[in-house]
Amino acid sequence: MDFGNLFVIAVGSILINNFVLMRFLGICPYIGVSKKLDSAVGMGMAVIFVMTLASFATWIIYRYLLHPVTGIWGVDLTFLRTIAFILVIASLVQFVEMMIQKLAPALYSALGIFLPLITTNCAVLGVAVLNIDDNLNLVESIVNGIAAGIGFTIALILMAGIRERLELANIPKPLQGIPIAFIMAGLMAIAFLGFSGLSVG
Amino acid sequence: MSLGNEFTKGIYAENPVLRLALGLCPALAVSSSMTNAVGMGASTIFVLLMSNMLVSLMRKGVPAKIRIPIYIVVIATFVTVVEMVLAAYFPPLFESLGIFVPLIVVNCIILGRAEAFAGKRAFIPSIIDGLGMGIGFTLALCAIATVREILGNGTWFNLQVTPTGFEPVLLFMLAPGAFITMGAWLGLFNWIDERNAEKEKTKAYMTEFGGEK
Numbered sequence: 001m002d003f004g005n006l007f008v009i010a011v012g013s014i015l016i017n018n019f020v021l022m023r024f025l026g027i028c029p030y031i032g033v034s035k036k037l038d039s040a041v042g043m044g045m046a047v048i049f050v051m052t053l054a055s056f057a058t059w060i061i062y063r064y065l066l067h068p069v070t071g072i073w074g075v076d077l078t079f080l081r082t083i084a085f086i087l088v089i090a091s092l093v094q095f096v097e098m099m100i101q102k103l104a105p106a107l108y109s110a111l112g113i114f115l116p117l118i119t120t121n122c123a124v125l126g127v128a129v130l131n132i133d134d135n136l137n138l139v140e141s142i143v144n145g146i147a148a149g150i151g152f153t154i155a156l157i158l159m160a161g162i163r164e165r166l167e168l169a170n171i172p173k174p175l176q177g178i179p180i181a182f183i184m185a186g187l188m189a190i191a192f193l194g195f196s197g198l199s200v201g
Numbered sequence: 202m203s204l205g206n207e208f209t210k211g212i213y214a215e216n217p218v219l220r221l222a223l224g225l226c227p228a229l230a231v232s233s234s235m236t237n238a239v240g241m242g243a244s245t246i247f248v249l250l251m252s253n254m255l256v257s258l259m260r261k262g263v264p265a266k267i268r269i270p271i272y273i274v275v276i277a278t279f280v281t282v283v284e285m286v287l288a289a290y291f292p293p294l295f296e297s298l299g300i301f302v303p304l305i306v307v308n309c310i311i312l313g314r315a316e317a318f319a320g321k322r323a324f325i326p327s328i329i330d331g332l333g334m335g336i337g338f339t340l341a342l343c344a345i346a347t348v349r350e351i352l353g354n355g356t357w358f359n360l361q362v363t364p365t366g367f368e369p370v371l372l373f374m375l376a377p378g379a380f381i382t383m384g385a386w387l388g389l390f391n392w393i394d395e396r397n398a399e400k401e402k403t404k405a406y407m408t409e410f411g412g413e414k
Contacts, residue, residue: 024230082303083277122226122307174392182384189377
């Protein structure tokens, strides 16, 4: 196992190609759930959890059901990728929701309201598609899923912290709310551009 | 609401991107050039129109409990069609839109219209609604792309529009420029709204009290 390679993938997804600020994935929850720090943390945890599972499940499905050579049918079903992945993610989210509700009610009351929102979070489908496009193996895919989730959470928590302070700031009226959040995100993205100088590997 | 209103509401009053803040990921990601913006807009219009039509036709047969998975499968099917058509006939566009072609599936505008409109309404209004919303989305994309391409690259639809002395602001082609342009457009729309509201207020005041003096 090449741990150096996994480290490169993780740093790449968390900082250099941060899913939110550099790849523009998961913008809707990023703007929608970043008003309060508590809910940002909850959403972040839920996304890390689902992304990790989704990376695992979609990789297995692609490799053993859709791929023309390694798939069990021996037929090229790769054109079904989008449909298969979104179905897997939707059912996975539903399944996770039911499991958590049954097994960990405390966790459910913390994450419950965020789980249904995750199905249409494009970052989850995005990480699944990127894993396949970048030819990652199973372990790399899972690491990429966790790292992408962490990157999303970092951006979300930073934004929530800033927005809580913005509540008290004197902002021109037309810019209050979502517009100023976008401008803040732009400034954060400038800061994250600095990481592109970070060369690993 | 008349059919004309169903059409125009998606373009201005309920513009999905600039008013409702939906479909933000593609709006930011593929708005670095006009070509990409129009390509993405056309793909989204097609998917939105087809899914609205099918969802509206099926609305009596779909059990309420499993309607969301059904909508998602309908949308994913049309996205797959778009993917294949783009890959076959427009490979450069397909290449530059990249991962955002399969991600049309999770564009919340499309699922949102299926859930909020087409799942309850008749066939014709659903078509009109899909067209209006799709065109509104495309126009918003073009608005962002115009600012970004001209400032960031000095071109519009790959045509040079700035004088030769103009030094392009590279920042607008990169991620931060997308966020800042988006914020500026949203702010501008809020400002216009506010001014209109103020004008209405003054007008109402004038008609009520203006004649007395």
